[in-house]
Amino acid sequence: MKAKILSTLALSVILLGAGALHAQRVAVGVGIGIPAPVYGYAPMPVAPAAAYAPAYPAPGVGFTWVGGYWYPSGGRYAWRAGYWARPPYVGARWVGPHYVGRAYYGGYWRHR
Numbered sequence: 001m002k003a004k005i006l007s008t009l010a011l012s013v014i015l016l017g018a019g020a021l022h023a024q025r026v027a028v029g030v031g032i033g034i035p036a037p038v039y040g041y042a043p044m045p046v047a048p049a050a051a052y053a054p055a056y057p058a059p060g061v062g063f064t065w066v067g068g069y070w071y072p073s074g075g076r077y078a079w080r081a082g083y084w085a086r087p088p089y090v091g092a093r094w095v096g097p098h099y100v101g102r103a104y105y106g107g108y109w110r111h112r
Contacts (some may be wrong), residue, residue: 048077059084069097072104 048070055065068082087093092109099105 055082055084062086064094066094066107067096069107071097071106 055067058065063084064087066083066085069080070077071080085094088109089111091112093112095108095110097105097107
């Protein structure tokens with residue numbers, strides 16, 4: 001019985017070594033029967049109401065005010081204060097971030 005186990009072990013080591021020479025890489029893993037923690041997706045908390053912040057004067061001609069908004073950040077919400085920005089092309093208008101169902105869409109510029 002002991003001889004059979006040793007011969008099987010020796011054969012396994014030889015085959016593993018031959019495969020290692022061919023592949024030039026070997027990975028050996030050991031598993032332990034500990035169940036992994038279960039993670040799930042919980043709905044994001046509801047975003048707080050938008051904070052009112054008056055727009056300060058535009059820094060120049062051609063700037064558009066982008067109002068402040070809440071955005072998801074690592075399981076919570078973070079506030080992005082409003083700012084002045086130049087539209088990327090003539091006729092562009094800012095569409096603020098919003099949800100459609102549970103899908104979040106970041107703000108973007110679109111043609112009028």
